[in-house]
Amino acid sequence: MAQIDMAQIEIRNLHKSFKDDAVLKGLSLSVDKGEIVTLFGPSGTGKTVLLRLLAGIHPQDAGTIFLRGRDATGSPPDKRGIGMAFQNFALFPHMTARDNIASALTARKTDAGEIARKVERVAQLLKIGHVLGHSPRELSNGQKQRTALARALVADPDILLLDDPLRNVDAKLRYEMRLELPALLKRVGSTVVYVTQDFKEAMALGDRVAVLLDGRIAQCDTPARIYAEPVNVGVARLFGDPTLNLIEVAPQLVDGAPEIRLGGAAIRLPASYAAAAGSPCLLGLRPEGLRLVDGPAPGAIAVDLVAVTPLNEKSVLLLTMQGGEELLASEAGDRDEPRRPGPAHVAIDPDTLLLFERESGRRFIPAENGKGGS
Amino acid sequence: MDRNSTIERVLRAVLLTLIVIFFLFPIVWILLMSFQTNEQILRIPPSLSFVPTLENYKALISGHLLTSAGSLDIAFMRNLGNSVLLSTCAVVLALILGVPAAYAFARFKFWLSEDIAFTLLSFRFAPPLLVLLPLSLYFQELGLDDTYTGLIWVYQLIALPLILWIVRGYFEDISPDIENAYRIAGHSWLRTFFKIAVPLAGPGIAAAGLLSFIFCWNNFVFALVLASADKQPVTVGALAFVTASGIQYGQVAAAIVLSVTPTLLLALYAQRWLVEGLSLGAVKG
Amino acid sequence: MTSQPIDEPVRVVDRRPVEWLPYLLSLPALLVCIGILIPFVTALYYSALRFRLNLPALKGFIWFGNYTNLLYDSEFWNTVSISLRYTAITVGVELVFGLVIALLLQRQTRLNNLISVLLLLPLMTAPAIASLMWKLMTNPNFGILSYLVSLAGVSDFRWASSPSTALFTVVLVDVWVYTPFMMVLLLAGLRSLPPQPFEAAALDGVPRLFVFFRITLPMLSPYIITASLFRLLDAIQQFDIIYAMTQGGPGNTLLVFQVRAYLEFYQYTNVGKSAALLVVLWMITYVLSHFFIKNWLRLRERSHASA
Numbered sequence: 019m020a021q022i023d024m025a026q027i028e029i030r031n032l033h034k035s036f037k038d039d040a041v042l043k044g045l046s047l048s049v050d051k052g053e054i055v056t057l058f059g060p061s062g063t064g065k066t067v068l069l070r071l072l073a074g075i076h077p078q079d080a081g082t083i084f085l086r087g088r089d090a091t092g093s094p095p096d097k098r099g100i101g102m103a104f105q106n107f108a109l110f111p112h113m114t115a116r117d118n119i120a121s122a123l124t125a126r127k128t129d130a131g132e133i134a135r136k137v138e139r140v141a142q143l144l145k146i147g148h149v150l151g152h153s154p155r156e157l158s159n160g161q162k163q164r165t166a167l168a169r170a171l172v173a174d175p176d177i178l179l180l181d182d183p184l185r186n187v188d189a190k191l192r193y194e195m196r197l198e199l200p201a202l203l204k205r206v207g208s209t210v211v212y213v214t215q216d217f218k219e220a221m222a223l224g225d226r227v228a229v230l231l232d233g234r235i236a237q238c239d240t241p242a243r244i245y246a247e248p249v250n251v252g253v254a255r256l257f258g259d260p261t262l263n264l265i266e267v268a269p270q271l272v273d274g275a276p277e278i279r280l281g282g283a284a285i286r287l288p289a290s291y292a293a294a295a296g297s298p299c300l301l302g303l304r305p306e307g308l309r310l311v312d313g314p315a316p317g318a319i320a321v322d323l324v325a326v327t328p329l330n331e332k333s334v335l336l337l338t339m340q341g342g343e344e345l346l347a348s349e350a351g352d353r354d355e356p357r358r359p360g361p362a363h364v365a366i367d368p369d370t371l372l373l374f375e376r377e378s379g380r381r382f383i384p385a386e387n388g389k390g391g392s
Numbered sequence: 393m394d395r396n397s398t399i400e401r402v403l404r405a406v407l408l409t410l411i412v413i414f415f416l417f418p419i420v421w422i423l424l425m426s427f428q429t430n431e432q433i434l435r436i437p438p439s440l441s442f443v444p445t446l447e448n449y450k451a452l453i454s455g456h457l458l459t460s461a462g463s464l465d466i467a468f469m470r471n472l473g474n475s476v477l478l479s480t481c482a483v484v485l486a487l488i489l490g491v492p493a494a495y496a497f498a499r500f501k502f503w504l505s506e507d508i509a510f511t512l513l514s515f516r517f518a519p520p521l522l523v524l525l526p527l528s529l530y531f532q533e534l535g536l537d538d539t540y541t542g543l544i545w546v547y548q549l550i551a552l553p554l555i556l557w558i559v560r561g562y563f564e565d566i567s568p569d570i571e572n573a574y575r576i577a578g579h580s581w582l583r584t585f586f587k588i589a590v591p592l593a594g595p596g597i598a599a600a601g602l603l604s605f606i607f608c609w610n611n612f613v614f615a616l617v618l619a620s621a622d623k624q625p626v627t628v629g630a631l632a633f634v635t636a637s638g639i640q641y642g643q644v645a646a647a648i649v650l651s652v653t654p655t656l657l658l659a660l661y662a663q664r665w666l667v668e669g670l671s672l673g674a675v676k677g
Numbered sequence: 678m679t680s681q682p683i684d685e686p687v688r689v690v691d692r693r694p695v696e697w698l699p700y701l702l703s704l705p706a707l708l709v710c711i712g713i714l715i716p717f718v719t720a721l722y723y724s725a726l727r728f729r730l731n732l733p734a735l736k737g738f739i740w741f742g743n744y745t746n747l748l749y750d751s752e753f754w755n756t757v758s759i760s761l762r763y764t765a766i767t768v769g770v771e772l773v774f775g776l777v778i779a780l781l782l783q784r785q786t787r788l789n790n791l792i793s794v795l796l797l798l799p800l801m802t803a804p805a806i807a808s809l810m811w812k813l814m815t816n817p818n819f820g821i822l823s824y825l826v827s828l829a830g831v832s833d834f835r836w837a838s839s840p841s842t843a844l845f846t847v848v849l850v851d852v853w854v855y856t857p858f859m860m861v862l863l864l865a866g867l868r869s870l871p872p873q874p875f876e877a878a879a880l881d882g883v884p885r886l887f888v889f890f891r892i893t894l895p896m897l898s899p900y901i902i903t904a905s906l907f908r909l910l911d912a913i914q915q916f917d918i919i920y921a922m923t924q925g926g927p928g929n930t931l932l933v934f935q936v937r938a939y940l941e942f943y944q945y946t947n948v949g950k951s952a953a954l955l956v957v958l959w960m961i962t963y964v965l966s967h968f969f970i971k972n973w974l975r976l977r978e979r980s981h982a983s984a
Contacts, residue, residue, distance in 0.1 A: 075572050095575040102576045108569035112591050125578030169577065408781055408792065415796050415853065418810045421821055425813070433819050489705035496702035508703060510970070511710045517966040518717075519914045521935050522955040525942050526716040526723065548709050556706065561981060581698070610803035612917040613935075627803045631921055634809055641819060648810055652802045659801035663794050667865045670800075670858060674903065674976040675865045 026051040026209040027072065027177065032081035034067055041067050043233030044081070051176075054203055054210040055238070056224030058217060058256070063230050065213045066105070069179045072211065074098050085177065096125065101175035101208070105182045107166045109154040115165045116141075116150040122173045140172045143202070160191040171206060178208040182215060196222055217257045221245070229253050246370075251379040254302055254372060260334055260346045263303040266376065271295040281319040281339030288368050290384030298376040305334065307370030308347035311363050318363040321345065326357050333357070337364060419652075425645035433641050448646035468647050470622060471629030475651075478615075478625055479608040481544045483601055486551035491597060494556050495589060498563035509560075512553040513672070523549070524617045531618060538620045546614055551604035558603075558673040562596030563589060599665030606655045606662075626651040724952035731946045743953035752929065752937075756954070760933040763844065764912040767851045772905055774852065775859025782860075783867050793864060800857040804850075808921035811850045812837065837922050840930040847931060850918050855911075859904050866900030867893075903976055906969035910962055934958040 025048035034042040041064040049055045057065050071078050072085075074095040083090045090098060101122065109118050116137055123133045141147040144164040149157060157165065163183055170178060184192045200223055203210050214220050220227045221241035228238040229252075237249040248254035255261055267278040269287060276287040276295050287294075311318050321337040324344075328351060335357065337345040347364060373382040425433060427444035452468050496502075497509050515523075527546065528537065536542030566589060574584045590597070612627040619628065630651050634644050659666065668676050727739045747753040778796065782789040799807065814822045815836035826834045837846040870893070878888045894901075916935040919925065925936040932940070934954060941951035 070572075073572070073576055075575075094581070095572065096578050096580055098576075100576060102573070104569050104573060106567070106569060108567065108573040110570060110574065110588060121574060121579070122577040125583075169573070173578070404781060407777075411778055411781075412792060412795065415799050415857070418807075418814060418853065419798060419802075421814060422810050436819075436824065438819070438821055438824055489709075492702040493706040496699040500699035502699045504707075505699070505703065508706050508710050511713070512706060513970065514963075514966055515713050517910045517962050517969065519935055519938075519955055519958045519962065521916070521938050521942075522720050522952075522959050523713055523716045525938075525948075525951060525955070526719040530716065530719070545712070549713065552706065552709055561977070564981065606801060610801075610806075612803060612805040612921070616920075627805045627917075630806055630809055634812070641813065641816075644809075644813065648806055648813075651806050655801050655803070656798055659797060660794065663797065666797060667861050671862060671865075671903070671907075671976070672973070674973050674980065675862060675900070676980045 025049055026053070026086060027211070028084035028087075029068075029072075030082045030084070032068070032071065032083065033079045034064070034071060034076070035079055041233060042071075042078075042081075045230070045234050047228055047235050047238060049209055049211060051209055052207055054200070054212060054223060054225045055228050056220040056226075057211055057213045057228050057230060058215070058220035059230035060256070061215055064233060065215075065230055066181055068230070069102070069181050069211065069213055072179055073100055073102050098177075099175060100177045100179060101170035101173060102179040103163075103166045103170040103181065103183045105185055107154075107162045107186070109162060109165060109169075111154050113153070114150065115146065115152055115154065115157065115161075118154070118165055119150075119168045119172050122169050126173070136172050137168075140168045143171075144168050159187050163187050163191075163195075171208075174206070174208075176208050178203070178206070178210045180210065180212045182213050184219065185215070199223060218259075221257070229256065231256075247383075248372070248381060250381055251300060251302070251374045254374070254381070258304060260305050260348065262372070263301075263305065263308075263345050264374075265301045265303070265343060265345075267299050267301045269295045269297075269299060269373075281321065281341060281343070283317070283319045285317055285319070285366060287371070287373070288384060290386065291373055291382065293385060294373055294382050299382065300374040300376050300379075302372030302374060303345065303366060304370045304372075305346045305348040306332075307367040308337075308345060309365050309367065310335070310347070310349070310357070311365045314363055315365065318365045321362055321364050323357060323359050323362045325359065328356075337362070419656075422645045422648050426642060426649045428642050428645075430640050430642060445642075448640070448642040449650075451640075451643055452646050452650065466633070466643075467622070468626075468629060468633055468650075471624055471626045471633075472650060474619075474623055474629070475609055475625035475627075475654075477540065478543055478547060479605050481540070482547035482551050482608045483605045485544060486548055486555050486604055487597065487601055489548070490552050490555035490600075491559055491590065491593075492585075493552075494559035495563050495585065497556065498560045499568070509556065512556060515549060516553050516672070520549075520613050521617070524614060528617050537618065538623060540623060543615065543618055543623065546618060547608050547611070550607050550611060550614070554604050554607065554669065554672065555597075555600040558600040558669060559593060559596050561673045562593035566592050595665070599662060599669055602658055602662040603665065603669035606658055609655050720952045720955060723948050724956045726949045726952075728948040728952075729946050730948055739949070743949045744957070746950070747953055747957070752932070753954075755929055756932050756934055756937045759844070759931060760913055763848065763851075763915065763933055764909060766844075766848050767855070767912050768905055768908045770848070770852050771856045771859045771908060772901070774856045775904075776863055776901075778856070778860045779863035779867055782864060785868065793860070796857050796860060798857075799854050800861075802854065804854050804917040805921040807854045808847075808850050808918045811846070811853070812922060815846065838927060840927050843923060843927060843930045847919050847922055850922065851912070851915065854918070855908060858908065862900055862904040862907075863897065866897050870896050899972060899976055899979075903969065903972045906965060906972060910965050910969060913961060913965075914958060 027047075027049040029045060029047045032042050032045040033040070045068065047055075057068065059065055067076070070076050072083060074090065074093055074097075077091075085098060109115075110121065113121070119137050119140065120133050123136060128136075137150070138147065141150055144167060146161055146164045146168065149161050154162060154165070163186070167180075167183060170180070184195055187195065196219060212223055214223070221244070224241060226238055227241055227244045229236045229244065231252045236253050237244060239247070244253065245257050248257070251264065255264075265280065267280065269276045269278050269291065271277070271292065272284070274292075275289055276291045278285050278287060278301065280301070310323075314320070319339060321339055323335060323337055325336040327334040327336075330351060332348045332351045333353070335347045335349065337347060339345065345364070374380060375382060424440075426448055427446070428442055429445055429447065432442045452466065455466055455469060497505055524546075531537040531542050536545075570592070571584050571588055574588050575581065579587070609625070610627065611625075615623075615625050615628045619625075621632070624632070626647075630647050633647050724743055725738060725740050726736060727742065728736045782793050802810075814820045817823050817835070823834065823836070835842055837843050874892050874896070875888065878892060914935050915933060916939070919931050919933055919936050920939070923931055925932045925940060935958065938951045938954040938958070941947045941954065
């Protein structure tokens with residue numbers, strides 16, 4: 019079969035069920051050579067299942083997986099030339115760390131000297147050279163995780179699957195690794211699919227973020243675009259801390275411009291949203307897009323500041339509007355004067371505003387050049 | 393628990409002593425008997441002080457018995473050899489057949505798997521004669537009657553269910569991801585089985601093997617039905633020995649000692665796994 | 678959220694070229710299964726025949742004839758009676774005795790562990806040989822037990838030779854061999870009980886007998902039931918001990934099921950009757966083993982969950 023000019027990993031319409039539970043429902047994704055794609059989604063949605071299908075551990079019910087341009091169906095895990103690191107490390111308890119790592123090389127009939135060299139090299143890279151002689155029982159979680167990574171990397175695989183490798187590692191180490199990993203992965207140059215449940219990790223590590231929702235990839239985009247241009251409410255809700263505010267609104271055309279009523283105030287929407295008038299919508303307001311202003315102003319909503327939660331780099335403000343609805347706003351945490359509860363006014367930054375169709379949840383894409391659409 | 397009054401402690405000690413005496417006395421007594429001559433045995437009242445003799449063992453091992461009526465040939469050593477041969481071969485065969493099967497039952501859920509597993513388990517509780525008596529008629533037709541091969545195959549009925557159910561548990565306890573990781577590292581299914589699954593289930597396999605050996609050795613009815621004199625293991629052989637005429641009691645005792653020593657030693661060696669083996673893998677000691 | 682643990686390793690039928698692998702691996706087990714089922718079905722078939730090995734010409738179908746004959750056979754009811762009595766007495770005694778020993782050895786001390794290992798030795802001897810040992814010890818001429826009993830004033834206690842004491846003798850051997858089995862399982866059960874209820878009871882000053890009957894026993898019941906059913910299943914089909922001791926005698930006092938079936942087959946060559954007896958016994962054990970397997974599986978789940 020001629021090699022089609024495809025992405026390094028090409029997944030087409032993948033279906034997988036376990037005992038009447040459909041996990042993957044027609045999932046498609048492509049990953050280019052050398053790209054790092056983070057696979058993100060709430061727990062239990064099938065991210066690990068997808069990795070296992072890519073590795074060949076389970077067969078899919080329907081759909082195709084192409085690896086390096088060739089259909090991988092029927093190919094067992096030992097023939098796929100992949101490196102994989104598991105969430106629970108899956109180290110071989112009866113072997114030393116060195117032998118664990120070397121296991122990825124012993125299958126390929128490399129000579130002993132070459133194996134030793136490669137193991138040393140990758141161990142130095144991951145800073146576990148000093149514990150190579152230990153058994154997994156004697157390693158700390160961080161060392162186990164690095165050993166598992168080393169095992170995945172040592173054979174220089176061109177495809178790397180990482181299943182939430184930082185999950186079982188303590189917070190401090192997780193933070194360090196989050197800084198080190200991107201550089202490490204880029205240096206190695208493999209095509210990487212990295213599963214995580216932490217949206218910050220997903221955005222920090224990935225060239226693109228693939229959001230797995232409801233058995234499919236809802237959106238696969240750069241981190242910036244995922245955040246600023248989510249394809250639907252489900253995706254928008256997954257990113258951001260605190261999560262974005264969602265309020266039911268019904269935009270109307272007033273004097274030819276779209277307008278919504280919010281908390282007693284009339285807020286003018288950018289003209290590019292004109293086509294949304296008349297349909298029930300959900301307004302998405304990112305907390306960092308809400309600014310407290312000094313006094314009433316056009317476009318500002320009267321609110322009551324109920325509580326302030328100071329976190330290190332920011333403060334989260336709990337506001338209630340006239341109708342009793344709550345809003346969360348966030349602002350930089352380095353104020354001279356702490357805010358005090360009481361009446362206030364809040365303005366919306368139109369650039370961070372998101373509008374969704376209420377029924378389908380899809381984001382309403384503002385028109386360019388006066389043309390509307392969704 | 394910790395509310396030990398002196399009366400309780402004394403009572404407990406007395407009870408335990410009586411219990412230990414009850415259970416160990418027969419073994420000790422027979423052991424002593426095996427070092428006595430007929431005169432010493434028949435002496436009334438029995439006495440604990442005597443000059444031990446190795447005559448009984450010498451007679452058994454050499455195969456010649458000196459009785460009041462003359463010399464008698466005793467083939468008891470042959471019975472001992474039969475026990476060793478039958479039990480060892482049966483266990484080795486059961487391990488070869490049973491360990492991969494246990495793996496299949498642990499890792500795969502396939503058609504008939506639970507049925508096979510439970511049929512083998514339920515046979516453990518069915519009356520053996522129900523199967524053995526018709527089997528003996530079949531064996532006569534097949535020419536397997538009174539052969540080592542036939543017996544070793546039949547002994548699988550004892551060893552296989554045990555090995556299957558104990559080793560299956562050990563395989564189930566290994567996280568599948570460990571095997572997956574080895575396969576992804578580039579190794580075939582077969583190498584993964586031998587290098588990862590089997591070593592990690594090692595203790596269970598050893599336990600099952602030792603226990604199967606003990607149960608095969610102690611078996612009586614299988615050999616009674618399917619073996620004739622020269623292939624009988626010690627369990628049947630000892631009985632025949634006792635009922636033969638002109639036997640000296642010291643030699644009977646010595647024969648008993650030789651019959652039980654291997655299993656007793658193995659049991660002491662494998663004591664850690666006895667609870668698990670006895671409960672067929674249900675209770676971990 | 679979906680109810681199943683998606684992110685955990687899952688075992689799934691592998692539908693790829695290697696899908697014949699599990700069948701290949703378990704082929705021997707399947708063959709052994711078939712090797713059991715064929716004679717089993719044959720036994721069922723024989724039980725419906727009039728079949729004597731020494732009169733092969735008379736072989737013929739009589740359907741339930743053997744079974745109805747059994748019902749009218751007083752020997753059969755004797756077999757039932759003696760088997761049930763043997764079972765009830767041995768299992769009852771072994772359960773109580775085993776529980777007492779387990780309670781005495783509960784604390785994990787070196788002495789207790791040593792004793793519990795020593796007490797396992799009778800269980801590891803072949804029951805047939807255990808019978809021989811006791812036969813020697815009860816020999817009227819030189820048996821130590823005969824001597825001791827005569828010291829106690831009872832002269833001419835005939836142990837297994839007398840119909841009135843034969844059952845007692847074999848029960849004694851059975852108790853000697855199998856009590857350690859009860860002890861081992863109950864001890865494992867006792868040691869696996871969580872300490873909290875007992876600590877709480879101690880703090881509350883609950884009397885110990887109450888603790889034993891209302892806390893210990895109920896928590897121990899899975900082990901008690903499993904162990905008892907295990908022994909019930911073995912006791913009702915006991916062969917080795919009785920055959921080695923008296924071959925079912927004296928007379929017909931010890932003709933339990935399997936011994937009787939064996940003698941019918943070999944002494945009277947009545948294959949049909951022997952098969953019918955064994956099928957009846959099998960039906961009893963089949964029902965019992967159903968209960969047993971359920972309890973046994975429950976214990977197995979428990980010990981694998983905590984592994």
